[in-house]
Amino acid sequence: MWRLVICDDHPLVARALEAALEDFPEFRVVGSAVSGHALIDLLRHVDCDLIVLDYAMPGEFDGVALIAYLRRVFPAIPILVLSGQASPALVQRCLRAGAAGFARKSQNIPLLIQAMSRVVRGMSHVDNGLSADAIVPLDEALARLSVREMAVIRLLLSGSTVSGIADKLHKSIKTISTQKQSAFRKMGIKNDVQLYQLAHLPAEPVRSGSGAEP
Numbered sequence: 001m002w003r004l005v006i007c008d009d010h011p012l013v014a015r016a017l018e019a020a021l022e023d024f025p026e027f028r029v030v031g032s033a034v035s036g037h038a039l040i041d042l043l044r045h046v047d048c049d050l051i052v053l054d055y056a057m058p059g060e061f062d063g064v065a066l067i068a069y070l071r072r073v074f075p076a077i078p079i080l081v082l083s084g085q086a087s088p089a090l091v092q093r094c095l096r097a098g099a100a101g102f103a104r105k106s107q108n109i110p111l112l113i114q115a116m117s118r119v120v121r122g123m124s125h126v127d128n129g130l131s132a133d134a135i136v137p138l139d140e141a142l143a144r145l146s147v148r149e150m151a152v153i154r155l156l157l158s159g160s161t162v163s164g165i166a167d168k169l170h171k172s173i174k175t176i177s178t179q180k181q182s183a184f185r186k187m188g189i190k191n192d193v194q195l196y197q198l199a200h201l202p203a204e205p206v207r208s209g210s211g212a213e214p
Contacts, residue, residue: 006032007039008054036061050120055083064097071098089197101125141187149183
């Protein structure tokens with residue numbers, strides 16, 4: 001039997017998953033937490049084989065920072081990230097920080113159990129359609145662009161709007177919008193959120209080792 005700890009700021013999520021697992025006796029929930037700090041305290045007192053972690057929770061200690069800390073302090077426990085928001089760039093951030101798998105919160109229970117089973121056995125898992133393999137570093141993505149497209153993307157990343165970029169470059173809003181969409185296609189992204197996620201990907205995977213709790 002695999003021992004499971006759930007971390008989600010909505011207690012009902014943990015209860016719903018625990019109830020669903022009654023039909024899957026290979027897993028047993030041994031604890032739940034509603035914040036990153038509560039999870040760390042729980043892991044110091046409870047032995048478990050898998051952490052199912054909500055990516056976004058209230059407070060400063062969540063997401064990539066929490067994943068990286070867990071990998072340093074509890075390197076033997078694999079992490080499966082659950083998220084209501086999902087994109088290849090977000091998946092890449094989580095995997096580079098040390099997560100072993102990524103699944104959507106909207107995933108049905110049998111597929112979620114499949115993800116848990118893979119991760120707890122030392123394999124990786126990413127939901128279909130979220131493969132991080134196509135994500136490339138920002139510099140490499142920018143190298144695919146024309147000079148004008150690159151200028152538009154860099155101004156977007158500096159906080160400028162399309163209309164603001166049009167003013168700065170003395171072009172029409174339609175021209176800037178066209179260059180922006182062309183750049184997005186070449187970079188393999190679809191919107192501004194994915195652009196910012198790509199720009200903030202960690203440069204290197206986080207290595208496990210010792211560390212003090214923030």
